[in-house]
Structures are given as structure tokens and as C-alpha cells.
Amino acid sequence: MSYYLKKNWKLLFLPCFLGLMAQGAYAIIQLLMMQSFQAAFDLNLREFVQWTCACIGGYAAYLGLSAIAGALESNAKRKLNNQVRHDLYLTLLNKKHPEYHSLDNGVYMSWLSTNIKQIDSLGWTSFFNIVNQLAMIMCCVAALLSLDWIMLAFGLISAVIMLIIPKLFTKRMEKLGQACANAEAQGLSHIKDILAGFDVFRAFGRANQFISKGDSASNELENANCKLEISQTFITCGISAISVCLQFLQQIVTVFLAIQGRIIVGAISSASNLTAGITNGLSSIASGRMSIAASKPYFENITIHEDDVLPQEEPIAERCYNAISMMNVSFSYGDKQVLNNQSFLFEKGGKYALTGSSGCGKSTVLKLLLGWLPNYQGSIHFNGKDARDFTQEQLLQQMSYIEQDVFLFNTTIRDNITLGDNFSKEMLEQAIKNSALDGDLANMPLGLDTPVGENGSSLSGGQRQRVAIARALIHKRSILLVDEGTSALDQKNADIVEQSLLDNPDLTLILVSHHLSQKRKAQFTKVYELEPITLVSEN
Incomplete structure (x- = not known):
């Protein structure tokens, strides 16, 4: 995966940059909302209206940047998927005849269809999500630092905790991802075999067998993927629970600082959002890292890339053999x-x-x-x-x-x-x-x-x-x-x-x-x- 990210850094730069701008707009919105809440607390209608209008403008910028970044991300994923398929074609072309025919065509169809979808959802989507969440974290950290260093310190401690936890599950997700890829290839191969024998089933009155074999192959496709998704769900929920606990602790710290007079009372309304931006961002990054780990087996089928230097074939000395x-x-x-x-x-x-x-x-x-x-x-x-x-x-x-x-x-x-x-x-x-x-x-x-x-x-x-x-x-x-x-x-x-x-x-x-x-x-x-x-x- 890293090969394609490095090769296409120019393609990825603009959607990532616009994503950073969008997250920056979100952090600024939270600071504006603090001022709006403080104006309401002080019963200052004029300042309340001004700050609220500024918040609306900030949201307009945030949504516009997010929409453009999302469109560019979709275009980048399209080009990345096409590059992966291109390299898979090169990989197949590089196989010797016995090696190529050692696997069924259904397996290669799975590589070029199902595997690409998994690479898209587990790999590219997770990458862009991680980049956006990193941008969110950086902007929220900067916003918290503008309020009080204690809030920033707590945010960094939360970051360390949320970065360590996913490492406990990375190997398991890689193993599940490999099992899912193998099961999908096997199931697709069985479906191809069943469809190829359609006329045989009908000619011998075996419609029920056609359906039962089809259902069995369908289960092969779905069971491994279901197991992968269930594991992802439980792990993500556990990480989210830790994230929620950290948010509650951050809220307590914010109220304490407001009572001490170190931050404005209005900060209580948005400080939790900024903290959530850090903890939820780290939780999403943790989930994204596990997804990327699960996508790793799908890239292992690629053994040659477009810009790899292939050995030049020696010219044939004679055009015709005597x-x-x-x-x-x-x-x-x-x-x-x-x-x-x-x-x-x-x-x-x-x-x-x-x-x-x-x-x-x-x-x-x-x-x-x-x-x-x-x-x-x-x-x-x-x-x-x-x-x-x-x-x-x-x-x-x-x-x-x-x-x-x-x-x-x-x-x-x-x-x-x-x-x-x-x-x-x-x-x-x-x-x-x-x-x-x-x-x-x-x-x-x-x-x-x-x-x-x-x-x-x-x-x-x-x-x-x-x-x-x-x-x-x-x-x-x-x-x-x-x-x-x-x-x-x-x-x-x-x-x-x-x-x-x-x-x-x-x-x-x-x-x-x-x-x-x-x-x-x-x-x-x-x-x-x-x-x-x-x-x-x-x-």
C-alpha cells in the first residue's frame, strides 16, 4: 500500500490539504462558539449575534471544503484502484504457463473485483480518514493550547493512550484479513464452477442442487467477511468506550479550570467538542490502522509494478527455424x-x-x-x-x-x-x-x-x-x-x-x-x- 501512496503523493496532496483546511475551519468554529456562548452568558445580545453569524460562516466554509475534498478523494481512489488492477495484470502476465493455470480463473476474478473493493474500503478510505482525523487532532490541539496548557497536556495523554491500544489488535486483524481474502477467492471460484455447469444441472433435473451449491458458495463468501466485520465492530466499540471515558475526564478538567478563572466560562460549551475531536480522532485512527492492517493481504498478490525494471528479452537470432x-x-x-x-x-x-x-x-x-x-x-x-x-x-x-x-x-x-x-x-x-x-x-x-x-x-x-x-x-x-x-x-x-x-x-x-x-x-x-x-x- 505504501508503494502506491508514495507514487501518487501529488494526486493525494490536494484532497489531504483541503481536508486539513476543513478541519481547521471546524476548530475555529468551536472557538467562535465559545465566544458566542460567553456573550449569551454575559447577556450581550449584540456580541452574541456577531459571534453566531461568524459561526454560520465558518460552517459554510467547513461544509464547502469537505465536499470538494470528498470529490477529490473519490477521484484519487478511482485512479489508485485502476493502478492496482494494472499491476495485477502485469503480475499475471509475468507468470509462467503452469503457474498461471495452477489457480482457477475465479481466483483471478476475485483478485480483480472483490479484492479491489476491499482495498478501496479497508485501504484507501481508511488512509483518507486517518489523514482527516490527524488534521482534526492537530487543529483541536492548537485550539486547546490557546485556552490553557493543562487542557493540551490532557489531550496529549489521551493521544498516547489511544495510539497504544490498536497495536494490541493489529496481528489479529491481519490474520482475519488474510482468511477473508482466501475465503472470498474460494467462494467465487465455486460460484464460477456452478454457473458454468448450469445446463448440466437443468438437463439432469438438479435444480435443487444448483440452488444448494449456490447457497453454500454464498456462505463461503459471506462468513469470513462477517467474522472480520464482527471483530472490527467489537474492537472499535471497545476503543470508543475508552474514548468516551477520556472525554468525561476532559470535561471535568475544563469545569475545574473555569472555576479557577483560567479560562472563560463559555469554553465549557466547546472544550468538550475539541477534546472529542482529539479522542474520537484517535479512536478513528486506531480503527483505520486496523483496517489498513486487514487490507495488507490483498496487496500481497501483486508481485510486480508498472515502474519495476523488467529484464530485456534477448532478440531471437533467426526468424524461422530450419x-x-x-x-x-x-x-x-x-x-x-x-x-x-x-x-x-x-x-x-x-x-x-x-x-x-x-x-x-x-x-x-x-x-x-x-x-x-x-x-x-x-x-x-x-x-x-x-x-x-x-x-x-x-x-x-x-x-x-x-x-x-x-x-x-x-x-x-x-x-x-x-x-x-x-x-x-x-x-x-x-x-x-x-x-x-x-x-x-x-x-x-x-x-x-x-x-x-x-x-x-x-x-x-x-x-x-x-x-x-x-x-x-x-x-x-x-x-x-x-x-x-x-x-x-x-x-x-x-x-x-x-x-x-x-x-x-x-x-x-x-x-x-x-x-x-x-x-x-x-x-x-x-x-x-x-x-x-x-x-x-x-x-
Whole structure:
């Protein structure tokens, strides 16, 4: 949190300064009210009216400054929240493929939504509240000092007491904040899973299970937050009780000083307000410090900031690879081995197919080439250079990957193909033709500007795959990895797409398929037929 406060001190200065001015106006109002009360005590109507008018003017200034400061605070919190989200995106982008996929997307959604709300309420709001209360305390201290040093001394003693108490609860609030963050992420992940399975629940008549699981996930979200709020409430009430006791003692001191003639009698009316400004301010600061402590776990997900210096990637020596070799490669998912000392050779411009039954490692080969599965045995070389010497980003600059479960952004077909880049009309038309998407677009009134819906829900499975193929083709990667990428196409369109890929002399194609006709196999440079690994037990 301190990182963002230091970075944005210019943004925070004006609302904090106006808050200080507002609290100064409040302290001046209390001094004016003393004079007004004293005039009433002396039965001086003229001075009473003058001082009362001055109080009204002071309140107008106080409310105006407070309103402007509040608006600036809201704008500052908006910008701070956007910066936190930006750094969370950078953090996610910095994760390796296995690390990113080790958590469910629901967890990341929680980071970017629920956690930001908690940072806003527990962090930024508490910070501005603490600044305002500090300003209030300073102004009230100055006002009390203008009355009598004994009142100031009592106020400082109150300050010490109120600053010590919160330290007793800081660790507990941090622990509760962490538990709340974890529970919210878990609950949101469960809700995402339930919503994704909505059609399954309805198809099998499990409406009650849908509701019960939803209620259970809702309880996960709310219970931890409720526990955090209850603890905050009890601790805040205890601190407030101590604050009230200190105010009563301050009132006794004020009356004693008035009897002694050291302060005017009118001071009795506002001295308690000034003292309350100190004790209540310190109580609010104590509560704010606990809230900030509870917000700490929400910042721990951020591991990289915008102005952190990132290591520069080494430029890739060659734009295209003449050969990719995989020698004696073995890989296991936990205890399940899917590749065992297997070797492959893919040469530039060649067309290769990986066939075999489910679970024999076809998709694993592609993921190894993409750098997504680093914990393998054996060697993988690009033009004789070890794949481990490349970053994952460098490898992806050379390859495009099309999988069976295609993801599309909730925007237009055009944006899903171009990903925001500018391509000539000819390049776009060529990619559409080679992906067999032209027939679909001809039947869409909006053509390329047709919205696809959330994850392509407005398109058929085949249309989504054709969009993904067009996206891969237009970005001109020298190596295309296709993992059942034409499985959702009808035979006619599948033949058109596959033939287009096979006819491209500059493209190195590695295609995964369960079944290929003998005629189609003959068109590939080489077909690797993988077999599942059979464990042999020894008697």
C-alpha cells in the first residue's frame, strides 16, 4: 500500500490539504462558539449575534471544503484502484504457463473485483480518514493550547493512550484479513464452477442442487467477511468506550479550570467538542490502522509494478527455424507418464501429424514445444539451440496454437481475428478464405463486425474454430500447432482448411488428430503414430 501512496503523493496532496483546511475551519468554529456562548452568558445580545453569524460562516466554509475534498478523494481512489488492477495484470502476465493455470480463473476474478473493493474500503478510505482525523487532532490541539496548557497536556495523554491500544489488535486483524481474502477467492471460484455447469444441472433435473451449491458458495463468501466485520465492530466499540471515558475526564478538567478563572466560562460549551475531536480522532485512527492492517493481504498478490525494471528479452537470432528436434523426451503428469524416450524431428516447411488414441501424449508434445511444460527429461532444440535457453515469450513469437476448445473475446469477429492490429484488406480476405470462414460471413448481415457474445456464444463450434484459424493465419507465424483444431468443422470445410494449411510452403504444420484418412496421411511429410504407455508389472 505504501508503494502506491508514495507514487501518487501529488494526486493525494490536494484532497489531504483541503481536508486539513476543513478541519481547521471546524476548530475555529468551536472557538467562535465559545465566544458566542460567553456573550449569551454575559447577556450581550449584540456580541452574541456577531459571534453566531461568524459561526454560520465558518460552517459554510467547513461544509464547502469537505465536499470538494470528498470529490477529490473519490477521484484519487478511482485512479489508485485502476493502478492496482494494472499491476495485477502485469503480475499475471509475468507468470509462467503452469503457474498461471495452477489457480482457477475465479481466483483471478476475485483478485480483480472483490479484492479491489476491499482495498478501496479497508485501504484507501481508511488512509483518507486517518489523514482527516490527524488534521482534526492537530487543529483541536492548537485550539486547546490557546485556552490553557493543562487542557493540551490532557489531550496529549489521551493521544498516547489511544495510539497504544490498536497495536494490541493489529496481528489479529491481519490474520482475519488474510482468511477473508482466501475465503472470498474460494467462494467465487465455486460460484464460477456452478454457473458454468448450469445446463448440466437443468438437463439432469438438479435444480435443487444448483440452488444448494449456490447457497453454500454464498456462505463461503459471506462468513469470513462477517467474522472480520464482527471483530472490527467489537474492537472499535471497545476503543470508543475508552474514548468516551477520556472525554468525561476532559470535561471535568475544563469545569475545574473555569472555576479557577483560567479560562472563560463559555469554553465549557466547546472544550468538550475539541477534546472529542482529539479522542474520537484517535479512536478513528486506531480503527483505520486496523483496517489498513486487514487490507495488507490483498496487496500481497501483486508481485510486480508498472515502474519495476523488467529484464530485456534477448532478440531471437533467426526468424524461422530450419529444424526442431525432440530427442528421447519423457514427461509425466504426476505419477502418470505419457511420453517415454520419444523422439521427433520437424523441419522447416514440413507438414507433420501426431495421431493415436486419447492419453498417448499428442497434445503434450505441442505443449512442450510451446514451453508450457518445462519439467521434462530429454532435449528439445530449435536450430540446435536448447529450448530452455529461450523464454516462453520468444518461443510464442514463432508459433501459433489452435486448440479444440477455442476462446473468443466478447467483441466482434474482426477484433477476434486481428486482436486490435491493423491488417490490409487483402491479408484479411486471404485469412478468411483459407480458414473457410467466408461462407459464414456471407450469411451474417454485419459480416466481420458481428458480435460473437461471451466466449463466442453467438457462434457455432465450427464457426468459433474457423475464427481461431483465421486469427492464427493472419498473424504470420512460421510454425502452426493445431490440436484437433478442425474437429468441430464439417468434413467439407475441414478438408478446405486442412488443404489450405498443407499447401502453404512457408508454414511448418504440426497437427494433432485422432483419425486421419490414408489419403490425407499421404499428404503429410511424416505421420507420427503415438501409443499409450503400458506399465508392466514384475511378478
